[in-house]
Amino acid sequence: MEDILKKITDKTYADLKIRKEIRTLSDLREMPxxxxxxxxxxxxxxxxxxxIAEHKRQSPSKGSFKCPATLEQVVKGYENAGASAISCLTDEPFFGGTLQDLLDTRDCVDIPILRKDFMVDLYQIHEARAFGADAILLIASCLNDEELKTMANEAINLDLDILFEVHDLEELNRVKKVVQDFKTSTYLIGVNNRDLKKFKTDIQISKDLLEHFPKKALAISESGISDPEVVRELQDLGYRGFLIGENFMKTNDPGRTCAKFIKQTTL
Structure with missing residues:
Protein backbone atom coordinates (compact mmCIF):
# COMPACT_ATOMS: atom_id res chain seq x y z
CA MET A 1 0.00 0.00 0.00
CA GLU A 2 1.17 3.51 -0.81
CA ASP A 3 2.69 5.45 2.09
CA ILE A 4 0.09 8.24 2.32
CA LEU A 5 2.04 10.07 5.01
CA LYS A 6 5.07 10.49 2.75
CA LYS A 7 2.86 11.74 -0.05
CA ILE A 8 1.31 14.32 2.28
CA THR A 9 4.60 15.54 3.74
CA ASP A 10 6.21 15.82 0.31
CA LYS A 11 3.31 18.03 -0.78
CA THR A 12 3.57 20.00 2.47
CA TYR A 13 7.23 20.85 1.77
CA ALA A 14 6.38 21.95 -1.77
CA ASP A 15 3.50 24.17 -0.67
CA LEU A 16 5.55 25.59 2.18
CA LYS A 17 8.21 26.81 -0.22
CA ILE A 18 5.59 28.87 -2.06
CA ARG A 19 4.04 30.28 1.14
CA LYS A 20 7.44 31.44 2.40
CA GLU A 21 7.91 33.46 -0.78
CA ILE A 22 4.49 35.07 -0.42
CA ARG A 23 4.64 35.88 3.31
CA THR A 24 7.92 36.30 5.22
CA LEU A 25 8.48 35.68 8.93
CA SER A 26 8.49 39.45 9.39
CA ASP A 27 5.08 39.59 7.73
CA LEU A 28 3.76 36.93 10.09
CA ARG A 29 5.02 38.85 13.12
CA GLU A 30 3.06 41.89 11.96
CA MET A 31 -0.25 40.04 11.95
CA PRO A 32 -2.62 41.02 14.81
CA ILE A 52 -11.36 18.39 21.00
CA ALA A 53 -13.93 18.82 18.25
CA GLU A 54 -12.49 19.03 14.76
CA HIS A 55 -13.46 21.02 11.70
CA LYS A 56 -12.54 18.66 8.88
CA ARG A 57 -13.99 18.81 5.37
CA GLN A 58 -12.51 15.62 3.95
CA SER A 59 -9.89 12.91 4.41
CA PRO A 60 -7.63 10.98 2.02
CA SER A 61 -9.39 7.74 2.89
CA LYS A 62 -13.04 8.87 3.02
CA GLY A 63 -13.12 11.80 0.59
CA SER A 64 -15.50 14.72 1.25
CA PHE A 65 -17.86 14.48 4.23
CA LYS A 66 -20.29 16.75 2.34
CA CYS A 67 -21.25 18.57 5.53
CA PRO A 68 -23.65 21.39 4.58
CA ALA A 69 -22.85 23.52 7.64
CA THR A 70 -20.55 26.54 7.31
CA LEU A 71 -17.31 26.74 9.26
CA GLU A 72 -18.86 29.36 11.54
CA GLN A 73 -21.87 27.14 12.24
CA VAL A 74 -19.61 24.17 12.95
CA VAL A 75 -17.12 25.79 15.32
CA LYS A 76 -19.68 27.92 17.17
CA GLY A 77 -21.79 24.80 17.46
CA TYR A 78 -18.85 22.95 18.99
CA GLU A 79 -18.21 25.73 21.48
CA ASN A 80 -21.88 25.88 22.49
CA ALA A 81 -21.91 22.09 22.81
CA GLY A 82 -19.24 22.24 25.51
CA ALA A 83 -16.15 21.18 23.56
CA SER A 84 -12.96 22.01 25.44
CA ALA A 85 -11.09 22.95 22.28
CA ILE A 86 -11.37 23.13 18.50
CA SER A 87 -9.06 21.30 16.10
CA CYS A 88 -8.82 23.16 12.80
CA LEU A 89 -7.41 21.36 9.77
CA THR A 90 -5.24 23.68 7.68
CA ASP A 91 -3.93 21.15 5.15
CA GLU A 92 -5.63 21.92 1.84
CA PRO A 93 -4.58 19.25 -0.72
CA PHE A 94 -5.64 16.24 1.36
CA PHE A 95 -8.05 17.57 3.99
CA GLY A 96 -9.58 20.63 2.35
CA GLY A 97 -8.51 23.02 5.11
CA THR A 98 -6.81 26.42 4.86
CA LEU A 99 -5.05 28.94 7.06
CA GLN A 100 -8.05 31.19 6.46
CA ASP A 101 -10.13 28.54 8.23
CA LEU A 102 -7.87 28.94 11.25
CA LEU A 103 -8.22 32.72 11.15
CA ASP A 104 -12.00 32.48 10.77
CA THR A 105 -12.26 29.98 13.62
CA ARG A 106 -10.32 32.32 15.88
CA ASP A 107 -12.79 35.09 15.09
CA CYS A 108 -15.72 32.81 15.96
CA VAL A 109 -14.80 31.15 19.27
CA ASP A 110 -13.23 31.92 22.63
CA ILE A 111 -11.92 28.44 23.40
CA PRO A 112 -8.45 27.07 22.52
CA ILE A 113 -7.70 26.17 18.91
CA LEU A 114 -5.30 23.48 17.77
CA ARG A 115 -3.75 23.98 14.36
CA LYS A 116 -4.02 20.48 12.88
CA ASP A 117 -1.51 20.06 10.08
CA PHE A 118 1.65 18.25 9.13
CA MET A 119 4.23 20.47 10.81
CA VAL A 120 7.68 19.99 9.30
CA ASP A 121 9.23 23.47 9.48
CA LEU A 122 9.65 26.18 12.12
CA TYR A 123 7.91 28.61 9.78
CA GLN A 124 4.63 26.73 10.29
CA ILE A 125 4.78 27.35 14.04
CA HIS A 126 4.99 31.09 13.41
CA GLU A 127 2.10 30.71 10.95
CA ALA A 128 0.06 29.00 13.64
CA ARG A 129 0.75 31.86 16.06
CA ALA A 130 -0.03 34.54 13.49
CA PHE A 131 -3.30 32.94 12.36
CA GLY A 132 -4.70 32.53 15.87
CA ALA A 133 -3.81 29.05 17.09
CA ASP A 134 -3.23 28.27 20.77
CA ALA A 135 -1.60 24.89 20.18
CA ILE A 136 0.17 22.94 17.47
CA LEU A 137 0.41 19.28 16.55
CA LEU A 138 3.81 17.64 16.24
CA ILE A 139 3.55 14.21 14.62
CA ALA A 140 6.44 11.97 15.67
CA SER A 141 6.37 9.98 12.43
CA CYS A 142 6.93 13.20 10.42
CA LEU A 143 9.96 14.40 12.37
CA ASN A 144 13.31 13.07 13.57
CA ASP A 145 14.43 13.52 17.19
CA GLU A 146 16.28 16.79 16.61
CA GLU A 147 13.37 18.24 14.64
CA LEU A 148 10.92 17.26 17.35
CA LYS A 149 13.03 19.00 19.98
CA THR A 150 13.64 22.14 17.91
CA MET A 151 10.00 22.48 16.90
CA ALA A 152 8.80 21.91 20.46
CA ASN A 153 11.15 24.55 21.89
CA GLU A 154 10.02 27.05 19.27
CA ALA A 155 6.39 26.43 20.19
CA ILE A 156 7.15 26.94 23.87
CA ASN A 157 8.95 30.20 23.07
CA LEU A 158 5.81 31.38 21.26
CA ASP A 159 3.51 30.38 24.16
CA LEU A 160 1.83 27.64 22.17
CA ASP A 161 0.76 24.36 23.74
CA ILE A 162 2.07 21.20 22.09
CA LEU A 163 0.18 18.05 21.25
CA PHE A 164 2.74 15.38 20.44
CA GLU A 165 1.21 12.65 18.32
CA VAL A 166 2.41 9.04 18.46
CA HIS A 167 1.16 5.77 17.02
CA ASP A 168 3.37 3.15 18.67
CA LEU A 169 5.76 2.60 21.57
CA GLU A 170 8.86 3.52 19.56
CA GLU A 171 7.41 6.94 18.74
CA LEU A 172 6.24 7.42 22.33
CA ASN A 173 9.73 6.67 23.65
CA ARG A 174 11.17 9.25 21.24
CA VAL A 175 8.75 11.89 22.53
CA LYS A 176 9.58 10.96 26.14
CA LYS A 177 13.24 11.77 25.45
CA VAL A 178 12.25 15.16 24.05
CA VAL A 179 10.07 16.15 27.01
CA GLN A 180 12.28 14.84 29.80
CA ASP A 181 14.13 18.17 30.04
CA PHE A 182 11.03 20.37 29.62
CA LYS A 183 10.58 23.01 32.28
CA THR A 184 6.88 23.12 31.43
CA SER A 185 4.37 20.41 32.28
CA THR A 186 1.61 21.75 30.03
CA TYR A 187 2.25 19.46 27.10
CA LEU A 188 -0.04 16.79 25.75
CA ILE A 189 0.64 13.42 24.15
CA GLY A 190 -1.92 12.03 21.79
CA VAL A 191 -2.20 8.48 20.57
CA ASN A 192 -3.45 8.40 17.00
CA ASN A 193 -5.50 5.24 16.68
CA ARG A 194 -5.19 5.59 12.92
CA ASP A 195 -2.03 4.40 11.20
CA LEU A 196 -1.06 7.42 9.09
CA LYS A 197 0.70 5.21 6.57
CA LYS A 198 -2.23 2.88 5.93
CA PHE A 199 -5.12 4.83 7.47
CA LYS A 200 -6.38 1.82 9.42
CA THR A 201 -7.89 2.51 12.86
CA ASP A 202 -7.73 0.54 16.10
CA ILE A 203 -8.71 1.93 19.54
CA GLN A 204 -6.65 -0.80 21.21
CA ILE A 205 -3.54 1.25 20.42
CA SER A 206 -4.62 3.89 22.97
CA LYS A 207 -5.26 1.22 25.58
CA ASP A 208 -1.87 -0.42 25.06
CA LEU A 209 0.26 2.74 25.14
CA LEU A 210 -1.13 4.60 28.16
CA GLU A 211 0.91 2.67 30.74
CA HIS A 212 4.10 3.90 29.04
CA PHE A 213 3.20 7.61 29.22
CA PRO A 214 5.35 10.03 31.27
CA LYS A 215 3.55 11.02 34.47
CA LYS A 216 3.32 14.74 33.62
CA ALA A 217 1.70 14.28 30.23
CA LEU A 218 -1.99 14.84 29.65
CA ALA A 219 -3.14 11.82 27.64
CA ILE A 220 -5.21 12.33 24.49
CA SER A 221 -6.81 9.68 22.27
CA GLU A 222 -7.27 10.61 18.61
CA SER A 223 -9.20 9.18 15.65
CA GLY A 224 -11.75 6.44 15.28
CA ILE A 225 -13.82 7.50 18.30
CA SER A 226 -17.54 7.37 17.56
CA ASP A 227 -19.04 5.80 20.69
CA PRO A 228 -19.46 7.71 24.00
CA GLU A 229 -18.94 4.40 25.79
CA VAL A 230 -15.41 4.25 24.35
CA VAL A 231 -14.73 7.73 25.76
CA ARG A 232 -15.96 6.66 29.20
CA GLU A 233 -13.79 3.54 29.04
CA LEU A 234 -10.70 5.54 28.07
CA GLN A 235 -11.46 8.11 30.77
CA ASP A 236 -11.47 5.33 33.34
CA LEU A 237 -8.04 4.27 32.09
CA GLY A 238 -6.66 7.79 32.46
CA TYR A 239 -7.25 9.65 29.19
CA ARG A 240 -8.28 13.29 29.56
CA GLY A 241 -8.75 14.40 25.96
CA PHE A 242 -10.43 12.99 22.86
CA LEU A 243 -9.96 14.38 19.36
CA ILE A 244 -13.07 13.72 17.28
CA GLY A 245 -13.78 15.01 13.80
CA GLU A 246 -15.27 12.56 11.33
CA ASN A 247 -18.01 11.41 13.70
CA PHE A 248 -19.30 14.99 13.88
CA MET A 249 -18.48 16.28 10.40
CA LYS A 250 -20.26 13.47 8.56
CA THR A 251 -23.59 14.79 9.95
CA ASN A 252 -25.65 17.77 8.80
CA ASP A 253 -25.25 19.56 12.15
CA PRO A 254 -21.85 18.80 13.74
CA GLY A 255 -22.46 21.10 16.71
CA ARG A 256 -25.70 19.38 17.65
CA THR A 257 -24.09 15.96 17.19
CA CYS A 258 -21.20 17.05 19.40
CA ALA A 259 -23.57 18.29 22.13
CA LYS A 260 -25.42 14.97 22.16
CA PHE A 261 -22.11 13.06 22.24
CA ILE A 262 -20.73 15.08 25.16
CA LYS A 263 -23.94 14.62 27.12
CA GLN A 264 -23.72 10.84 26.63
CA THR A 265 -20.10 10.74 27.86
CA THR A 266 -21.19 12.15 31.23
CA LEU A 267 -24.14 9.80 31.88
Whole structure:
Protein backbone atom coordinates (compact mmCIF):
# COMPACT_ATOMS: atom_id res chain seq x y z
CA MET A 1 0.00 0.00 0.00
CA GLU A 2 1.17 3.51 -0.81
CA ASP A 3 2.69 5.45 2.09
CA ILE A 4 0.09 8.24 2.32
CA LEU A 5 2.04 10.07 5.01
CA LYS A 6 5.07 10.49 2.75
CA LYS A 7 2.86 11.74 -0.05
CA ILE A 8 1.31 14.32 2.28
CA THR A 9 4.60 15.54 3.74
CA ASP A 10 6.21 15.82 0.31
CA LYS A 11 3.31 18.03 -0.78
CA THR A 12 3.57 20.00 2.47
CA TYR A 13 7.23 20.85 1.77
CA ALA A 14 6.38 21.95 -1.77
CA ASP A 15 3.50 24.17 -0.67
CA LEU A 16 5.55 25.59 2.18
CA LYS A 17 8.21 26.81 -0.22
CA ILE A 18 5.59 28.87 -2.06
CA ARG A 19 4.04 30.28 1.14
CA LYS A 20 7.44 31.44 2.40
CA GLU A 21 7.91 33.46 -0.78
CA ILE A 22 4.49 35.07 -0.42
CA ARG A 23 4.64 35.88 3.31
CA THR A 24 7.92 36.30 5.22
CA LEU A 25 8.48 35.68 8.93
CA SER A 26 8.49 39.45 9.39
CA ASP A 27 5.08 39.59 7.73
CA LEU A 28 3.76 36.93 10.09
CA ARG A 29 5.02 38.85 13.12
CA GLU A 30 3.06 41.89 11.96
CA MET A 31 -0.25 40.04 11.95
CA PRO A 32 -2.62 41.02 14.81
CA UNK A 33 -2.94 37.56 16.41
CA UNK A 34 0.82 37.05 16.62
CA UNK A 35 1.02 38.92 19.94
CA UNK A 36 -2.36 37.75 21.25
CA UNK A 37 -2.39 36.09 24.66
CA UNK A 38 -2.95 32.41 23.99
CA UNK A 39 -5.50 30.20 25.76
CA UNK A 40 -4.20 27.04 27.43
CA UNK A 41 -5.55 23.96 25.70
CA UNK A 42 -3.96 21.87 28.42
CA UNK A 43 -6.00 23.59 31.13
CA UNK A 44 -9.19 23.60 29.07
CA UNK A 45 -8.99 19.84 28.56
CA UNK A 46 -8.07 19.16 32.15
CA UNK A 47 -11.00 21.17 33.51
CA UNK A 48 -13.68 20.60 30.86
CA UNK A 49 -15.36 17.92 28.78
CA UNK A 50 -12.05 16.86 27.25
CA UNK A 51 -13.51 16.85 23.75
CA ILE A 52 -11.36 18.39 21.00
CA ALA A 53 -13.93 18.82 18.25
CA GLU A 54 -12.49 19.03 14.76
CA HIS A 55 -13.46 21.02 11.70
CA LYS A 56 -12.54 18.66 8.88
CA ARG A 57 -13.99 18.81 5.37
CA GLN A 58 -12.51 15.62 3.95
CA SER A 59 -9.89 12.91 4.41
CA PRO A 60 -7.63 10.98 2.02
CA SER A 61 -9.39 7.74 2.89
CA LYS A 62 -13.04 8.87 3.02
CA GLY A 63 -13.12 11.80 0.59
CA SER A 64 -15.50 14.72 1.25
CA PHE A 65 -17.86 14.48 4.23
CA LYS A 66 -20.29 16.75 2.34
CA CYS A 67 -21.25 18.57 5.53
CA PRO A 68 -23.65 21.39 4.58
CA ALA A 69 -22.85 23.52 7.64
CA THR A 70 -20.55 26.54 7.31
CA LEU A 71 -17.31 26.74 9.26
CA GLU A 72 -18.86 29.36 11.54
CA GLN A 73 -21.87 27.14 12.24
CA VAL A 74 -19.61 24.17 12.95
CA VAL A 75 -17.12 25.79 15.32
CA LYS A 76 -19.68 27.92 17.17
CA GLY A 77 -21.79 24.80 17.46
CA TYR A 78 -18.85 22.95 18.99
CA GLU A 79 -18.21 25.73 21.48
CA ASN A 80 -21.88 25.88 22.49
CA ALA A 81 -21.91 22.09 22.81
CA GLY A 82 -19.24 22.24 25.51
CA ALA A 83 -16.15 21.18 23.56
CA SER A 84 -12.96 22.01 25.44
CA ALA A 85 -11.09 22.95 22.28
CA ILE A 86 -11.37 23.13 18.50
CA SER A 87 -9.06 21.30 16.10
CA CYS A 88 -8.82 23.16 12.80
CA LEU A 89 -7.41 21.36 9.77
CA THR A 90 -5.24 23.68 7.68
CA ASP A 91 -3.93 21.15 5.15
CA GLU A 92 -5.63 21.92 1.84
CA PRO A 93 -4.58 19.25 -0.72
CA PHE A 94 -5.64 16.24 1.36
CA PHE A 95 -8.05 17.57 3.99
CA GLY A 96 -9.58 20.63 2.35
CA GLY A 97 -8.51 23.02 5.11
CA THR A 98 -6.81 26.42 4.86
CA LEU A 99 -5.05 28.94 7.06
CA GLN A 100 -8.05 31.19 6.46
CA ASP A 101 -10.13 28.54 8.23
CA LEU A 102 -7.87 28.94 11.25
CA LEU A 103 -8.22 32.72 11.15
CA ASP A 104 -12.00 32.48 10.77
CA THR A 105 -12.26 29.98 13.62
CA ARG A 106 -10.32 32.32 15.88
CA ASP A 107 -12.79 35.09 15.09
CA CYS A 108 -15.72 32.81 15.96
CA VAL A 109 -14.80 31.15 19.27
CA ASP A 110 -13.23 31.92 22.63
CA ILE A 111 -11.92 28.44 23.40
CA PRO A 112 -8.45 27.07 22.52
CA ILE A 113 -7.70 26.17 18.91
CA LEU A 114 -5.30 23.48 17.77
CA ARG A 115 -3.75 23.98 14.36
CA LYS A 116 -4.02 20.48 12.88
CA ASP A 117 -1.51 20.06 10.08
CA PHE A 118 1.65 18.25 9.13
CA MET A 119 4.23 20.47 10.81
CA VAL A 120 7.68 19.99 9.30
CA ASP A 121 9.23 23.47 9.48
CA LEU A 122 9.65 26.18 12.12
CA TYR A 123 7.91 28.61 9.78
CA GLN A 124 4.63 26.73 10.29
CA ILE A 125 4.78 27.35 14.04
CA HIS A 126 4.99 31.09 13.41
CA GLU A 127 2.10 30.71 10.95
CA ALA A 128 0.06 29.00 13.64
CA ARG A 129 0.75 31.86 16.06
CA ALA A 130 -0.03 34.54 13.49
CA PHE A 131 -3.30 32.94 12.36
CA GLY A 132 -4.70 32.53 15.87
CA ALA A 133 -3.81 29.05 17.09
CA ASP A 134 -3.23 28.27 20.77
CA ALA A 135 -1.60 24.89 20.18
CA ILE A 136 0.17 22.94 17.47
CA LEU A 137 0.41 19.28 16.55
CA LEU A 138 3.81 17.64 16.24
CA ILE A 139 3.55 14.21 14.62
CA ALA A 140 6.44 11.97 15.67
CA SER A 141 6.37 9.98 12.43
CA CYS A 142 6.93 13.20 10.42
CA LEU A 143 9.96 14.40 12.37
CA ASN A 144 13.31 13.07 13.57
CA ASP A 145 14.43 13.52 17.19
CA GLU A 146 16.28 16.79 16.61
CA GLU A 147 13.37 18.24 14.64
CA LEU A 148 10.92 17.26 17.35
CA LYS A 149 13.03 19.00 19.98
CA THR A 150 13.64 22.14 17.91
CA MET A 151 10.00 22.48 16.90
CA ALA A 152 8.80 21.91 20.46
CA ASN A 153 11.15 24.55 21.89
CA GLU A 154 10.02 27.05 19.27
CA ALA A 155 6.39 26.43 20.19
CA ILE A 156 7.15 26.94 23.87
CA ASN A 157 8.95 30.20 23.07
CA LEU A 158 5.81 31.38 21.26
CA ASP A 159 3.51 30.38 24.16
CA LEU A 160 1.83 27.64 22.17
CA ASP A 161 0.76 24.36 23.74
CA ILE A 162 2.07 21.20 22.09
CA LEU A 163 0.18 18.05 21.25
CA PHE A 164 2.74 15.38 20.44
CA GLU A 165 1.21 12.65 18.32
CA VAL A 166 2.41 9.04 18.46
CA HIS A 167 1.16 5.77 17.02
CA ASP A 168 3.37 3.15 18.67
CA LEU A 169 5.76 2.60 21.57
CA GLU A 170 8.86 3.52 19.56
CA GLU A 171 7.41 6.94 18.74
CA LEU A 172 6.24 7.42 22.33
CA ASN A 173 9.73 6.67 23.65
CA ARG A 174 11.17 9.25 21.24
CA VAL A 175 8.75 11.89 22.53
CA LYS A 176 9.58 10.96 26.14
CA LYS A 177 13.24 11.77 25.45
CA VAL A 178 12.25 15.16 24.05
CA VAL A 179 10.07 16.15 27.01
CA GLN A 180 12.28 14.84 29.80
CA ASP A 181 14.13 18.17 30.04
CA PHE A 182 11.03 20.37 29.62
CA LYS A 183 10.58 23.01 32.28
CA THR A 184 6.88 23.12 31.43
CA SER A 185 4.37 20.41 32.28
CA THR A 186 1.61 21.75 30.03
CA TYR A 187 2.25 19.46 27.10
CA LEU A 188 -0.04 16.79 25.75
CA ILE A 189 0.64 13.42 24.15
CA GLY A 190 -1.92 12.03 21.79
CA VAL A 191 -2.20 8.48 20.57
CA ASN A 192 -3.45 8.40 17.00
CA ASN A 193 -5.50 5.24 16.68
CA ARG A 194 -5.19 5.59 12.92
CA ASP A 195 -2.03 4.40 11.20
CA LEU A 196 -1.06 7.42 9.09
CA LYS A 197 0.70 5.21 6.57
CA LYS A 198 -2.23 2.88 5.93
CA PHE A 199 -5.12 4.83 7.47
CA LYS A 200 -6.38 1.82 9.42
CA THR A 201 -7.89 2.51 12.86
CA ASP A 202 -7.73 0.54 16.10
CA ILE A 203 -8.71 1.93 19.54
CA GLN A 204 -6.65 -0.80 21.21
CA ILE A 205 -3.54 1.25 20.42
CA SER A 206 -4.62 3.89 22.97
CA LYS A 207 -5.26 1.22 25.58
CA ASP A 208 -1.87 -0.42 25.06
CA LEU A 209 0.26 2.74 25.14
CA LEU A 210 -1.13 4.60 28.16
CA GLU A 211 0.91 2.67 30.74
CA HIS A 212 4.10 3.90 29.04
CA PHE A 213 3.20 7.61 29.22
CA PRO A 214 5.35 10.03 31.27
CA LYS A 215 3.55 11.02 34.47
CA LYS A 216 3.32 14.74 33.62
CA ALA A 217 1.70 14.28 30.23
CA LEU A 218 -1.99 14.84 29.65
CA ALA A 219 -3.14 11.82 27.64
CA ILE A 220 -5.21 12.33 24.49
CA SER A 221 -6.81 9.68 22.27
CA GLU A 222 -7.27 10.61 18.61
CA SER A 223 -9.20 9.18 15.65
CA GLY A 224 -11.75 6.44 15.28
CA ILE A 225 -13.82 7.50 18.30
CA SER A 226 -17.54 7.37 17.56
CA ASP A 227 -19.04 5.80 20.69
CA PRO A 228 -19.46 7.71 24.00
CA GLU A 229 -18.94 4.40 25.79
CA VAL A 230 -15.41 4.25 24.35
CA VAL A 231 -14.73 7.73 25.76
CA ARG A 232 -15.96 6.66 29.20
CA GLU A 233 -13.79 3.54 29.04
CA LEU A 234 -10.70 5.54 28.07
CA GLN A 235 -11.46 8.11 30.77
CA ASP A 236 -11.47 5.33 33.34
CA LEU A 237 -8.04 4.27 32.09
CA GLY A 238 -6.66 7.79 32.46
CA TYR A 239 -7.25 9.65 29.19
CA ARG A 240 -8.28 13.29 29.56
CA GLY A 241 -8.75 14.40 25.96
CA PHE A 242 -10.43 12.99 22.86
CA LEU A 243 -9.96 14.38 19.36
CA ILE A 244 -13.07 13.72 17.28
CA GLY A 245 -13.78 15.01 13.80
CA GLU A 246 -15.27 12.56 11.33
CA ASN A 247 -18.01 11.41 13.70
CA PHE A 248 -19.30 14.99 13.88
CA MET A 249 -18.48 16.28 10.40
CA LYS A 250 -20.26 13.47 8.56
CA THR A 251 -23.59 14.79 9.95
CA ASN A 252 -25.65 17.77 8.80
CA ASP A 253 -25.25 19.56 12.15
CA PRO A 254 -21.85 18.80 13.74
CA GLY A 255 -22.46 21.10 16.71
CA ARG A 256 -25.70 19.38 17.65
CA THR A 257 -24.09 15.96 17.19
CA CYS A 258 -21.20 17.05 19.40
CA ALA A 259 -23.57 18.29 22.13
CA LYS A 260 -25.42 14.97 22.16
CA PHE A 261 -22.11 13.06 22.24
CA ILE A 262 -20.73 15.08 25.16
CA LYS A 263 -23.94 14.62 27.12
CA GLN A 264 -23.72 10.84 26.63
CA THR A 265 -20.10 10.74 27.86
CA THR A 266 -21.19 12.15 31.23
CA LEU A 267 -24.14 9.80 31.88
Missing amino acids: HYTRETISMHDALKNGSGI
